[in-house]
Amino acid sequence: MAVYSFNLNGKLTRVEVNSDTTLLETLRQHLGMTGTKEGCGKGECGACTVMVDGKAVNSCLILTSQMDGANVVTIEGLASEGVFDPLQDAFMEAGAVQCGFCTPGMIMSARALLLKNPSPTDEQIKESIAGNLCRCTGYVKIADAIKKAAASAKERGVETWKL
Structure with a gap:
């Protein structure tokens, strides 16, 4: 030990x-x-x-x-003082959470992507979550959630995501 x-x-x-x-x-x-x-x-x-x-x-x-x-x-x-992170909110709003088992890993992969690239392309999003398996959503809603979070941050003037 x-x-x-x-x-x-x-x-x-x-x-x-x-x-x-x-x-x-x-x-x-x-x-x-x-x-x-x-x-x-x-x-x-x-x-x-x-x-x-x-x-x-x-x-x-x-x-x-x-x-x-x-x-x-x-x-x-990711949550702060009981308030969900915008990426977590985007997953819920986009219906990207089904059984929920893969969701934490998906969100963490998405956050790592947004840290290095706050405006990812569809291809970059697909690549970033390629190592995360989901048996419920078919990935479309997950990709939509990541795009939604990126767009929302841009609208709020957030140029970089925080670790």
Whole structure:
């Protein structure tokens, strides 16, 4: 067992886990961040997607020991004081949330895209969520939600998305 420190959703977090513990296990079992879902456990479905230093990653494929000093954001880190993030609102308004299992991973992948490109094309949106599987929506409403969030931010004069 070792202690690892990283910034989780804006707060310095210290956790003691085995060196072979995945970030997904640490988030769900040790830190109570159950919004991050475990789907396949092999990096194929994207349900466990979180952002590490602004990039979308499958938390089932990386170790907590690799996070020492990193900035990790989960779906729980997007809402602020009980108010949903505009991207979360866009998903609800577009009807992109069905069973909800893939939704946190989809939103985190979309947020990583919007961080680097606040006005993505349809092709860039498709590419950004290509690693996230959804069995309910057919992806159209998900892509619509991402476009809606990007357009809404532009209308409000937001040129860059915050981490």
